[in-house]
Amino acid sequence: MMANSPEHNNTEADHTSFHLSGEKYIAIKTTHTPYSTSAPIDALEAAMAATNIGLKVVYIFSGLGVLQLQVEQQAQLIKHKNTFKRLMALPLFDVDDIYIDKQACENFAINTQTLDFDHTMVGIDEIEMILNSAHQVLVF
Amino acid sequence: MSNTQFTIMVSKSPFDSRNAEQALAFCYAAIAQNFVISQVFFYQSGVHNASQLLQPASDEINMYTNWLELYNAHQVPLNVCVSASARRGVLSEDFIEGYSDIVNHANLSAPFSAVGLSAYFEALNNSDTISIQL
Numbered sequence: 001m002m003a004n005s006p007e008h009n010n011t012e013a014d015h016t017s018f019h020l021s022g023e024k025y026i027a028i029k030t031t032h033t034p035y036s037t038s039a040p041i042d043a044l045e046a047a048m049a050a051t052n053i054g055l056k057v058v059y060i061f062s063g064l065g066v067l068q069l070q071v072e073q074q075a076q077l078i079k080h081k082n083t084f085k086r087l088m089a090l091p092l093f094d095v096d097d098i099y100i101d102k103q104a105c106e107n108f109a110i111n112t113q114t115l116d117f118d119h120t121m122v123g124i125d126e127i128e129m130i131l132n133s134a135h136q137v138l139v140f
Numbered sequence: 141m142s143n144t145q146f147t148i149m150v151s152k153s154p155f156d157s158r159n160a161e162q163a164l165a166f167c168y169a170a171i172a173q174n175f176v177i178s179q180v181f182f183y184q185s186g187v188h189n190a191s192q193l194l195q196p197a198s199d200e201i202n203m204y205t206n207w208l209e210l211y212n213a214h215q216v217p218l219n220v221c222v223s224a225s226a227r228r229g230v231l232s233e234d235f236i237e238g239y240s241d242i243v244n245h246a247n248l249s250a251p252f253s254a255v256g257l258s259a260y261f262e263a264l265n266n267s268d269t270i271s272i273q274l
Contacts, residue, residue, distance in 0.1 A: 026264065038227075042184050045223070049257030055265060136264050136271045138149070140184075 010113055011120050025056040025097070027134035029127075030065040034083035035075070040068050043140035044086060051094040058097040058130060059090060060122075066104040069112060091117045099130060145178040146170055147263045149273040150186035154203035155196070159274045160189050164206055166272065171214055178269060179217040180207070181260040182252075187225040190218065190252040211251040222254040 028047050032039040047057045061069060068083050075082040090098060100112055102121040112119065122130070131137050148167065152159035167177050182189055194204045210216055225248060226235060232254045233246040248254060263269050 024267075026261075038184065042224070046183075046257060046261075050261045050264075053258050053261050053265070055261055135267075138271075138273055 010115070011118075023056065024135045025058050025133075026050055026136045026138065027058045027060060027131050029060040029062050029131070029137065029139045030068065031063045031139060033064050034068045034070070034073060035078060035080055039140040040065070040083050041086065043138070044090070046138060046140070047090065047095050048093045056097075057095050058099065058134065059095050060099045060101070060127060060130065061104075062101040062127060063104050064108075066101055066110045067108055069100065069105075069110050069115065071111075071114060088116055099127065101127060143268040145176040145263075145266065145269045147178045147260065147269055147271050148180045149260065149271065150180060150182050150189060151184040151273065153185040153188040154194065154201075156185065160186065160203050161201065161206075163272075163274045164203070164210060166274075167210055167214075167216060171216075177214070177216045178263050178266075179219050179259070180210075181263075182218070182220045183224050183257070183260070185228065187220050187228050187230045190220045190225065190248050191230045192247045192249065208251065218252045219255045219259050220248060220252050221257055221260075223257075225254060 028043050028050075030040055030043040034040050047059055050057050068087060071084060073082050073084045096118065098117060098119040099122045100119050102123055104110070105112055105121070112121065146166075148163050150160050150163045154160050163180065167180065170177060188194070189203050189207060192204065194202060196202050207218055211218055220230065222232075222235070225231065230248050231243060231246050232248040235248075235254065236243040236246050264271055
């Protein structure tokens, strides 16, 4: 059952062979903490709308945005919906290419080993490559 | 002649940022160069640009009327994300029908159109379209 094992879910980027190369896609980069603004949910809704009409979406958690991946969010204390749980729906909406800023995770001590969706840890250089190769880029 | 079209996403409210003014200036500059603005799409707090209730002081910029002028001069489609605008109280006549007990005045009307996010992404599907997010 490799599909759900942490080893399978959490991969490192191969600098030389992004499988996205040559494929047309929209990159959505999310850069805000989960509850400081509506931006994380705006990004999520944008991704869902894009895949809904058949566009390929690459989703990138960068900078402060990796804090959205903190598993134990107690959103109920501030009467909000749990952003982390909503993000778990990304693969259900065909957002399968998910990249996470490795350095930011280290800075904020975010453990991505237990995430339920496949993802790739990337450095700043890889993020730049992904953005440069995108057909369109949206930053939230 | 180039087939390049621009679709512009405005994501900030008119008085918290100069973002909408920059977007409007870009539209005029692009049109002057014979490019097509396929739509201006208002998302996040940018939906406030579409509110008829904006009442800046008389010597201040009124983005609502400025967008109307752009539309009247060049018929640029002005699309507003329906869910983002509903959250922020920018409501069309169609939307308030179901809430007439608590809302009696729409503040979003033509030439602004309340549309789904998919309208924005459909434009991006065109390979000649360049998206600019402000």
